[in-house]
Amino acid sequence: MTPNHRGNFGSKLGAILAAAGSAVGLGNIWRFPYETGEHGGAAFILVYIGCVLLFGVPIMIAEFSIGRRSHANTARAFQKLAPGTPWRWVGRMGVLTGFLILGYYSVVAGWTLEYIVEAATNSFAGKGADDFIASFSQFTAHPWRPIVWMAAFLLATHFIVVKGVEKGIEKSAKIMMPALFILLLILAGCAVSLPGGGEGLEFLLKPDFSKVNGSVLLGAMGQAFFSLSIGMGCLCTYASYFRDDTNLPKTAFNVAIIDTSVAVLSGFIIFPAAFSVGILPDTGPGLVFVTLPNVFQQAFGNLPWLAVILSVMFYVLLALAALTSTISLHEVATAYLHEEFKLTRGKAARVVTAGCIVLGVLCSLSLGVGKEYTIAGMTLFDLFDFVTAKIMLPLGGFFIALFTGWYLDKRILREEISNRGTLKVQIYRLLVFLLKFIAPIGIAFIFINELGWL
Numbered sequence: 001m002t003p004n005h006r007g008n009f010g011s012k013l014g015a016i017l018a019a020a021g022s023a024v025g026l027g028n029i030w031r032f033p034y035e036t037g038e039h040g041g042a043a044f045i046l047v048y049i050g051c052v053l054l055f056g057v058p059i060m061i062a063e064f065s066i067g068r069r070s071h072a073n074t075a076r077a078f079q080k081l082a083p084g085t086p087w088r089w090v091g092r093m094g095v096l097t098g099f100l101i102l103g104y105y106s107v108v109a110g111w112t113l114e115y116i117v118e119a120a121t122n123s124f125a126g127k128g129a130d131d132f133i134a135s136f137s138q139f140t141a142h143p144w145r146p147i148v149w150m151a152a153f154l155l156a157t158h159f160i161v162v163k164g165v166e167k168g169i170e171k172s173a174k175i176m177m178p179a180l181f182i183l184l185l186i187l188a189g190c191a192v193s194l195p196g197g198g199e200g201l202e203f204l205l206k207p208d209f210s211k212v213n214g215s216v217l218l219g220a221m222g223q224a225f226f227s228l229s230i231g232m233g234c235l236c237t238y239a240s241y242f243r244d245d246t247n248l249p250k251t252a253f254n255v256a257i258i259d260t261s262v263a264v265l266s267g268f269i270i271f272p273a274a275f276s277v278g279i280l281p282d283t284g285p286g287l288v289f290v291t292l293p294n295v296f297q298q299a300f301g302n303l304p305w306l307a308v309i310l311s312v313m314f315y316v317l318l319a320l321a322a323l324t325s326t327i328s329l330h331e332v333a334t335a336y337l338h339e340e341f342k343l344t345r346g347k348a349a350r351v352v353t354a355g356c357i358v359l360g361v362l363c364s365l366s367l368g369v370g371k372e373y374t375i376a377g378m379t380l381f382d383l384f385d386f387v388t389a390k391i392m393l394p395l396g397g398f399f400i401a402l403f404t405g406w407y408l409d410k411r412i413l414r415e416e417i418s419n420r421g422t423l424k425v426q427i428y429r430l431l432v433f434l435l436k437f438i439a440p441i442g443i444a445f446i447f448i449n450e451l452g453w454l
């Protein structure tokens, strides 16, 4: 593929599925519950939904417009729309952000592979919450097991990315997303009916606004950016493969609704289950991995074969959801190296994969043998998560909002949003207002409030 012969998503549904495939991933099922747990529950979720509506959807529409207008990778997109200006650094920072995210995201994605094997060999059977906590920390601290899985996951991502956009991404998203959603519904039903699950529901549904502080705001904002895949040009790169008749605002709304439903639905699984067996909601990144095996054990304890089938299905679908997200992250860096440095797609992808494996090894080791080495009190794994989700993505979003709201010729924005006048767009003024004022001021306020140094 050369820049002039870029692939395309084959249908309108394909565009939604690909973007939703990028958005729905570990961010919804792994990160959302533990962030919610660490930040007090219901109030965090409401702030999160506010961030999705006020920052998320407008910035996603902005990324779509930039990407489809320029038909280029993120860095080139800004160069095309704003030649000779420093705006291209927004694109370059995005490529770096995506690369860093992929580095630690692949570690967690690797964990899902280990859990597929554990589920398939029925090793959850007869164990309780304490055993799951112990075996999770043993596994993640192991010097090489998680690294092997991480590398395997990155290689799978690599091969799909090399095959090109249209075949791999669209097809896997089409089957996987509905299947995942149905399974989550079943599991939520099981979790809610566990003894003691009601307390978990209360945690999810009864907001306590006195708990909302700067860290809750920053956490919710970071989670919104992370989960929607925005703030680094990921959806911008995908939109460069959209067709001219793809309805950008509608696609953005659909993706935001799908993504938020999956996140909230996983909350309905994790918290009732966690409260039911006495796992604390602020357990951190292991929350999903220690809680879910309990759901399978408790709900299907007397039907062991069903427990095995459902748990294997769950981890397979989680791994696939993670895969459609790692593909989108990998694609950003690969398209950038391929188009800017004239590497072949294969070579560009190899550079990205190799670099991410190095980052992944470091992040994975930082949970075990390298635990003592901390920066600002965080392990390398936590540091990568903090810096990318809570600083780089919102910062990228801030600049994308400013770029589309203030710099970009409004004629271009209007044309993209209305598919060159063929669609009626009622939300145009509201969108421009959100991009011009609400998103940049809101993001800046949350930064200043919590980080204080900006």
Ligand code: TRP
Residues within 6 Å of the ligand: 022, 023, 024, 025, 026, 027, 028, 098, 101, 225, 226, 227, 228, 229, 230, 231, 232, 234, 325, 326, 328, 329, 393
């Ligand atoms: N949104 C994905 C998830 O929730 C992760 C992801 C994919 C991402 N592409 C991204 C996060 C771009 C930030 C930016 O799992």
